[in-house]
Amino acid sequence: MKFFIDTANLAQIKEAHELGILDGVTTNPSLMAKEGIKGEEAVMKHYLTICEMVDGDISAEVISTEFKDIIEEGKKLAAIHPNIIVKVPMIKDGIKAIKYFSDNGIKTNCTLVFSAGQAILAAKAGATYLSPFIGRVDDSNWDGIQLIEQISHIYNLQGYKTEILAASIRSALHIVKCAEAGADVITSPLEPILGLLKHPLTDIGLAKFLEDAKKTYAPALAGA
Numbered sequence: 001m002k003f004f005i006d007t008a009n010l011a012q013i014k015e016a017h018e019l020g021i022l023d024g025v026t027t028n029p030s031l032m033a034k035e036g037i038k039g040e041e042a043v044m045k046h047y048l049t050i051c052e053m054v055d056g057d058i059s060a061e062v063i064s065t066e067f068k069d070i071i072e073e074g075k076k077l078a079a080i081h082p083n084i085i086v087k088v089p090m091i092k093d094g095i096k097a098i099k100y101f102s103d104n105g106i107k108t109n110c111t112l113v114f115s116a117g118q119a120i121l122a123a124k125a126g127a128t129y130l131s132p133f134i135g136r137v138d139d140s141n142w143d144g145i146q147l148i149e150q151i152s153h154i155y156n157l158q159g160y161k162t163e164i165l166a167a168s169i170r171s172a173l174h175i176v177k178c179a180e181a182g183a184d185v186i187t188s189p190l191e192p193i194l195g196l197l198k199h200p201l202t203d204i205g206l207a208k209f210l211e212d213a214k215k216t217y218a219p220a221l222a223g224a
């Protein structure tokens with residue numbers, strides 16, 4: 001399973017990248033706004049900076065909602081860097097645009113996905129990635145992980161090549177459950193990724209090992 005970080009914050013991207021486990025980055029207009037990035041030029045420059053930091057797939061979302069405009073905007077985004085993945089919303093014109101991009105060698109991430117029906121349509125259109133928003137599904141009292149399982153089952157059965165990119169991740173447990181459910185990729189904020197590191201027995205065990213090391217082969221640690 002690939003790991004993407006879901007942020008436009010450069011410090012957090014750097015921190016995740018330094019862990020050595022990062023395969024890509026996803027952004028969306030809300031995440032860009034959170035970083036105070038304003039104007040087309042600044043947005044394009046920010047995407048380029050991210051592409052230069054991380055050698056992996058970098059999702060950049062279109063804000064157009066009509067076919068012709070999505071195509072024009074998507075081409076501009078794709079021209080920033082070869083690793084750009086054009087993120088397109090799950091709407092009628094979005095599906096048409098995904099098909100166009102797929103036929104013209106531009107990779108896509110179909111976003112705002114909340115059902116298996118939408119997942120089938122995106123795969124038929126040739127989306128590279130599909131982003132089911134599992135946290136938002138959970139928020140509406142449905143089961144986000146069950147949705148990943150259902151889509152994974154359908155994609156395997158039908159031989160669809162679209163990769164399931166579980167998005168809207170809220171916890172380390174979500175990441176583990178996505179791995180079990182058959183997600184190809186998770187995109188997560190930094191905190192749940194770092195949450196995977198944590199276990200109280202690791203902390204207790206390490207404290208004891210370091211304490212005992214002072215008695216044996218690490219006199220420097222003991223301040224000797």
Ligand code: E4P
Pocket residue numbers: 006026027028111131133135136167168169187
């Ligand atoms: C990423 O591709 C999505 O835009 C993002 O994960 C949505 O997350 P949220 O539901 O926490 O806003």
